[in-house]
Amino acid sequence: MTTSDNATVLVTGGAGYIGSHVVLALRDQGRAVVVLDDLSTGRRSALPDGVPLVEGDVGDKALLAETFARHGIGTVMHFAGSIVVPDSVERPLAYYRNNTVKSHALVEACVEAGIGRFIFSSTAAVYGMPERLPIDEQTPTKPINPYGSSKLMTEWMLRDTAAAHDLRYVALRYFNVAGADPQGRSGQVSKVATHLIKIAAQTVTGQRAELQIYGDDYDTADGTCVRDYIHVSDLADAHVAALRHLEAGGASEVMNCGYGRGYSVREVLAMVERVTGKPLPMRIGPRRAGDPPALVAGVERIGRTLDWTPRHADLETIVASALAWEERLVR
Numbered sequence: 001m002t003t004s005d006n007a008t009v010l011v012t013g014g015a016g017y018i019g020s021h022v023v024l025a026l027r028d029q030g031r032a033v034v035v036l037d038d039l040s041t042g043r044r045s046a047l048p049d050g051v052p053l054v055e056g057d058v059g060d061k062a063l064l065a066e067t068f069a070r071h072g073i074g075t076v077m078h079f080a081g082s083i084v085v086p087d088s089v090e091r092p093l094a095y096y097r098n099n100t101v102k103s104h105a106l107v108e109a110c111v112e113a114g115i116g117r118f119i120f121s122s123t124a125a126v127y128g129m130p131e132r133l134p135i136d137e138q139t140p141t142k143p144i145n146p147y148g149s150s151k152l153m154t155e156w157m158l159r160d161t162a163a164a165h166d167l168r169y170v171a172l173r174y175f176n177v178a179g180a181d182p183q184g185r186s187g188q189v190s191k192v193a194t195h196l197i198k199i200a201a202q203t204v205t206g207q208r209a210e211l212q213i214y215g216d217d218y219d220t221a222d223g224t225c226v227r228d229y230i231h232v233s234d235l236a237d238a239h240v241a242a243l244r245h246l247e248a249g250g251a252s253e254v255m256n257c258g259y260g261r262g263y264s265v266r267e268v269l270a271m272v273e274r275v276t277g278k279p280l281p282m283r284i285g286p287r288r289a290g291d292p293p294a295l296v297a298g299v300e301r302i303g304r305t306l307d308w309t310p311r312h313a314d315l316e317t318i319v320a321s322a323l324a325w326e327e328r329l330v331r
């Protein structure tokens with residue numbers, strides 16, 4: 001099979017938080033999409049009507065070959081995986097299996113089927129504890145947990161596969177993904193929330209009594225950690241732009257995906273209070289193990305390579321959309 005432009009896109013993990021927003025972005029662009037998901041953390045209801053769901057495992061090569069052929073897949077976007085950093089420290093082999101071993105099966109199935117375009121969800125966790133900001137893609141990759149290592153190994157597989165076979169790829173290293181679809185069609189649903197803005201939204205909606213700030217003695221302007229928060233719908237648009245890049249014959253590339261500016265935990269929480277008009281119950285707790293003081297993306301490469309203009313790049317929009325989604329969930 002040879003790939004052709006505008007062929008159907010297979011989105012693995014498309015029933016999850018980020019994947020479902022990418023499905024929406026692809027559909028909004030009139031693209032044909034098929035989702036492969038085992039629904040381990042994803043939900044069928046996250047998918048818009050009319051998007052076929054292949055319920056199964058991303059490591060199942062027979063299922064992959066059948067899905068590629070049946071739906072005429074030309075590009076794979078790969079989101080399926082396990083994502084909780086402390087869980088990866090406790091169960092490293094589970095993470096290497098689900099994130100690395102199964103990605104190997106998927107990449108191999110693509111090569112065997114002649115699928116030549118691949119877009120991969122990577123993470124800022126590949127950098128570990130970088131000393132200099134902003135973090136550009138030349139920064140040495142030194143992950144400090146199995147989650148980051150499991151994703152970096154997939155990047156390496158893609159690099160080497162692209163050198164040897166007719167496959168081009170884009171790996172997007174996401175910084176802090178947050179917010180929800182502005183039209184309220186999807187958002188984050190986590191059994192166990194760990195992300196700051198999600199936890200703040202749960203606190204605002206009364207699902208938690210209070211929020212803890214994990215340390216206020218960092219070497220940052222206000223003592224709390226700084227992160228580069230990116231709206232999930234802008235991230236989704238970046239994937240569509242990466243697809244266009246590959247369809248136009250663009251070269252394989254690894255790119256940071258953030259806005260290139262950081263906000264502290266205190267600034268984020270102040271924005272939550274501004275949006276709700278109410279004080280947020282919070283207290284200072286101890287540092288959380290493994291938290292770098294500041295992570296801000298260098299975004300020169302993505303700006304130069306992709307035709308991507310963020311549309312929701314302000315903290316107020318991110319926070320307001322996350323809160324609106326949480327209100328829907330608890331209603």
Ligand SMILES: NC(=O)c1ccc[n+]([C@@H]2O[C@H](COP(=O)([O-])OP(=O)(O)OC[C@H]3O[C@@H](n4cnc5c(N)ncnc54)[C@H](O)[C@@H]3O)[C@@H](O)[C@H]2O)c1
Nearest residue numbers: 013015016017018038039040041042057058080081121123
């Ligand atoms: N959320 C973040 O802040 C963040 C940051 C950096 C990178 N990422 C990456 O983005 C991707 C998506 O993350 P998310 O936040 O949407 O997580 P999520 O848990 O909401 O989505 C993952 C999806 O993959 C599915 N899945 C997991 N294992 C599978 C398997 N073996 N076979 C088939 N489906 C499987 C789940 O059911 C779920 O729908 C992940 O690869 C993650 O590493 C996320």
Ligand SMILES: O=c1ccn([C@@H]2O[C@H](COP(=O)(O)OP(=O)(O)O[C@H]3O[C@H](CO)[C@H](O)[C@H](O)[C@H]3O)[C@@H](O)[C@H]2O)c(=O)[nH]1
Nearest residue numbers: 123125176177194195196199212213214225227265288291
């Ligand atoms: O209840 C909370 C939750 C978080 N934080 C702080 O808020 C900041 C952001 O924390 P998140 O958990 O929201 O995000 P991380 O920066 O830890 O995580 C990001 O980077 C990780 C790897 O470093 C993974 O890739 C993860 O998926 C991605 O969101 C950190 O300083 C954290 O200590 C709190 O103070 N209180």
